[in-house]
Amino acid sequence: MxxxxxxxxxxxxxxxxxxxxxxxxxxxxxxxxxxxxxxxxxxxxxxxxxxxxxxxxxxxxxxxxxxxxxxxxxxxxxxxxxxxxxxxxxxxxxxxxxxxxxxxxxxxxxxxxxxxxxxxxxxxxxxxxxxxxxxxxxxxxxxxxxxxxxxxxxxxxxxxxxxxxxxxxxxxxxxxxxxxxxxxxxxxxxxxxxxxxxxxxxxxxxxxxxxxxxxxxxxxxxxxxxxxxxxEKTRTALEAVQTKNRFMASAAHDLRQPVHALSLYADWLRAEPELVAQITPKIVQSTRAVNELFNSLFDLAKLDSGAVEVGWQAVELSEVVAELELQYAPMAREKGLQLRTRVVQARAISDRVLLKRLLGNLLSNAVRHTVRGGVLIAVRRRRSGLCIEIWDTGVGVAPEHQQAIFQEFYRVTAHNGTEEGFGLGLSIVSRLCESLNHPLTMHSRPGKGTVFRLVLQPFDDAAGVPQPSVQPV
Structure with missing residues (x-):
């Protein structure tokens, strides 16, 4: 029984x-x-x-x-x-x-x-x-x-x-x-x-x-x-190998262009020293491109190491937006674009350095892919929390590319009048959002423009600031 x-x-x-x-x-x-x-x-x-x-x-x-x-x-x-x-x-x-x-x-x-x-x-x-x-x-x-x-x-x-x-x-x-x-x-x-x-x-x-x-x-x-x-693990491993191969090929390709240009300008300057005024800006531009690529690669390598230390603090969003405006307004004016801001006074819980890097990549991406019109960065209060929005009137992203653009070195076919980047900015943005636990959404219409929305938790004086932590990426 x-x-x-x-x-x-x-x-x-x-x-x-x-x-x-x-x-x-x-x-x-x-x-x-x-x-x-x-x-x-x-x-x-x-x-x-x-x-x-x-x-x-x-x-x-x-x-x-x-x-x-x-x-x-x-x-x-x-x-x-x-x-x-x-x-x-x-x-x-x-x-x-x-x-x-x-x-x-x-x-x-x-x-x-x-x-x-x-x-x-x-x-x-x-x-x-x-x-x-x-x-x-x-x-x-x-x-x-x-x-x-x-x-x-x-x-x-x-x-x-x-x-x-x-x-x-x-x-x-x-x-x-x-x-x-x-x-x-x-x-x-x-x-x-x-x-x-x-x-x-x-x-x-x-x-x-x-x-x-x-x-x-x-x-x-x-x-x-x-x-x-x-x-599934085999598929993931194969995808990782393909990503690594694509990463190495794209990095080598993107690095070869400005380095080759530097070599040509240096030879040109040595042959014709009197053209220093015309050649120097080109050398500076190529040097800046190499430096930008290395900075992006270093950021990605740090995130790929598996963890990033987040120093939580009360961040005054108006100050961060003002610094970003000062940094990217000249880039926008150089392309004939208008960079505008619309900010409410608010403090959020985040890491100031990582948040600024995240928003900087989004702004750089918006300016790079906008031909006419402008870019708007706004801070608004929503039911879900504080929301930072970055609007542009650029070329937009077709629905079939809206997931893939967050992969390393993924670039949509170049549009006339836009600058071609390295394809690393949005990948870094995606990983920083995971580290900071800031949800990011995107809406885009091809030929009309794109808006990125980043949601942050408002700072509460009673709750205080969380302790610094190492967040997995």
Whole structure:
């Protein structure tokens, strides 16, 4: 006798979702295996019914025998209908619907077994001993057959065995105790004990078979998850190699251009020193490009090291915007653009240096890809917190590129009148947003412009400033 174990509800927060997924997968596989075997078991039962009728005909009450045969045929047809319902509506269902199906129709297996066990009322101590032996052998074989055919569904297996043994015991006890009281032999009384022993043995064998199937399926599920994990890791590793190769190729390409230009300008200046006024600005521009690329690479390398130290503090956003305006206004004027600001007085919790670098990359990107109009940086209060917005009237980004532009060295096809960058700015922005836990959203319309929105947590005097921490990137 097994003791009941109280398990937490599947919806309980203490239940591991992975275990729930595994149990659901195993339940689906077991139910499908059970239904595959169910049709074969029905075919066997259908062939045994006429054999039963032929053996007992004229040896027992023929009217009772035909009534029993009719009941057996009706239950067999009912089980065929249940199997057809399964294949029509539940063959590809999830675990929840399959459980509902089994709860609704499992009684048909119990009732069918009970009808077979009730055949004992017809022949026990009535038919010739040889006929009784054959019929009892058929019932024992059906119980043994159920171990392999029905144990995949523990509910149906237990119902089937209990129905078969229960009705058999009722028939034996009725015959010995009521129909012909106290006229049985020791062998007759021993039959009850043998049935009980056989019932316990069959239940034990069915439980072990069921547990073996479940363990096998759980191992299959674990292997499936492991293979999926290895496949995902392999894919990630291949993507990392491709990214590294693209990174190295793009970095070498972007670095070669200004360095080659510096070499040409230096040779030109050496050959014609009197052109120093014309050549010097070009040398400065090329040097600035090399310096900008190295700074971006150093920033990316620092972020790629796995962690960045964030010094949390109360940052006055108006001061940060004023510094950015002072730094990027000349760049905008050089392109004939207007850089405007619209700021509310507010303090946010952030790292001043990292926040300024983040916003600087967004501003540089906006100025670089804007031909006419201007750029606006605004600080506004929203329900979600403080919001820093950077608007531009630039070329915009098509929807198919809006995720990829945050990858290293990814650049959309150059637009006329815009400067081509290194493809590192938005990658750095994305990683800094993760480190600072500042959500970033983007909306863009090709040919109309782009807006980036950065959400920050307002500074609360009562809460104070968080301690400096190392944030994973």
């Amino acid at each position: 097994t003791s009941a174990v109280l398990l937490p509800s599947r919806d309980s927060p203490h239940v591991d979702p992975d275990l729930v997924a595994r149990d659901d997968w195993v339940e689906v596989k077991l139910t499908r295996s059970f239904m595959r075997n169910g049709r074969l078991a029905l075919h066997s039962a259908s062939m045994v019914i006429p054999v039963f009728l032929a053996i007992l005909y004229n040896d027992v009450n023929n009217t009772a025998l035909l009534c029993w045969g009719l009941a057996a045929v009706v239950m067999t047809l009912a089980r065929y209908r249940v199997i057809n319902i399964y294949h029509r509506a539940y063959a590809n269902a999830d675990a929840a619907r399959l459980r509902e199906f089994m709860v609704r129709y499992s009684w048909t297996w119990t009732m069918s077994a009970a009808i077979w066990g009730a055949s004992m009322f017809l022949y026990f101590r009535k038919a010739p001993v040889y006929d009784q032996f054959i019929c009892l052998l058929v019932l024992a074989g059906m119980a043994g057959f159920a171990v392999g055919a029905f144990s995949a569904s523990w509910r149906c297996f237990v119902g089937y065995i209990n129905g078969l043994v229960g009705s058999t015991l009722v028939a034996v006890i009725y015959s010995v105790g009521l129909e012909r009281p106290f006229t049985g032999t020791v062998q007759t009384y021993s039959l009850v004990v043998l049935v009980l022993i056989y019932w316990g043995a069959i239940r034990m064998a069915g439980r072990r078979f069921h547990q073996g199937q479940r363990k096998t399926l759980e191992l299959q599920f674990a292997n499936k998850i492991l293979i999926a994990s290895l496949t």
